[in-house]
Amino acid sequence: EAGVAQSPRYKIIEKRQSVAFWCNPISGHATLYWYQQILGQGPKLLIQFQNNGVVDDSQLPKDRFSAERLKGVDSTLKIQPAKLEDSAVYLCASSFVGQETQYFGPGTRLLVL
Amino acid sequence: AQSVSQHNHHVILSEAASLELGCNYSYGGTVNLFWYVQYPGQHLQLLLKYFSGDPLVKGIKGFEAEFIKSKFSFNLRKPSVQWSDTAEYFCAVNQNFGNEKLTFGTGTRLTIIP
Structure with missing residues (x-):
C-alpha cells in the first residue's frame, strides 16, 4: 500500500517569498493533517481536514498560511x-474517519533565508 | 489544553543495554497514547499505541510501553537495545473522541553505541 506522499522534499526560499507544499494521503483516508515541526520540537498541528472541510485550524497563522483540500483528496499548504x-519540516498525515492512528509522510524541509 | 513532557532529550546507551524513555501527559479525560519513531532520514512511524484495555502494550521491534493512569505516564521500554534503534522517539496523546489532533512531546534522541 502506498504511503502518504509529499513534495517537494526540500525547499529554500528568501523571506517574504511564497511557497507551496503538496500532500497526497493514503487512498481512502478522509482525514488529513498538516503539522509543523520546528527543529528540536515535536510536530504541532496546523490544520485538520475531514474530506474537504476544515475540522481544526486554531493554530494556523491565518495571516500568512493557507491550506485547501478542494476535492477531498490532495491538499496544498501555502505560506x-x-x-x-x-x-521547519512540514508534515502531512492521514487517517481513516474514526480511526486514531495517523500515518505520516516524509515531510517537506523548508529553509527561509 | 493537553501537553506532553519527555524529560530525556538525548540518551546514549551501549548495545544490549536496557532502555526506558519517560513520557508524562497532562489531561484529565480519556486519552489515546502513542509512541512514534523517526529513524535517520526516514519519516515518522508508529511504534505502538494504547487505546484501552491491558495497560502494557507491545509494539514493533521488541518495544513495549506501560500506561499508568495514576501517574499520567506512558513510558517506553526495551530490554536490550540494538544499534539500529538509533532514532528520535516521540510520545503523543490525543483525546478519545475519534480523529482528534495529536499533541506531541519534544522528542528524545536515542544514540546506541556499538
Whole structure:
C-alpha cells in the first residue's frame, strides 16, 4: 500500500517569498493533517481536514498560511509571505474517519533565508 | 489544553543495554497514547499505541510501553537495545473522541553505541 506522499522534499526560499507544499494521503483516508515541526520540537498541528472541510485550524497563522483540500483528496499548504521563523519540516498525515492512528509522510524541509 | 513532557532529550546507551524513555501527559479525560519513531532520514512511524484495555502494550521491534493512569505516564521500554534503534522517539496523546489532533512531546534522541 502506498504511503502518504509529499513534495517537494526540500525547499529554500528568501523571506517574504511564497511557497507551496503538496500532500497526497493514503487512498481512502478522509482525514488529513498538516503539522509543523520546528527543529528540536515535536510536530504541532496546523490544520485538520475531514474530506474537504476544515475540522481544526486554531493554530494556523491565518495571516500568512493557507491550506485547501478542494476535492477531498490532495491538499496544498501555502505560506505567503514567508518569515525566517517558518523554517521547519512540514508534515502531512492521514487517517481513516474514526480511526486514531495517523500515518505520516516524509515531510517537506523548508529553509527561509 | 493537553501537553506532553519527555524529560530525556538525548540518551546514549551501549548495545544490549536496557532502555526506558519517560513520557508524562497532562489531561484529565480519556486519552489515546502513542509512541512514534523517526529513524535517520526516514519519516515518522508508529511504534505502538494504547487505546484501552491491558495497560502494557507491545509494539514493533521488541518495544513495549506501560500506561499508568495514576501517574499520567506512558513510558517506553526495551530490554536490550540494538544499534539500529538509533532514532528520535516521540510520545503523543490525543483525546478519545475519534480523529482528534495529536499533541506531541519534544522528542528524545536515542544514540546506541556499538
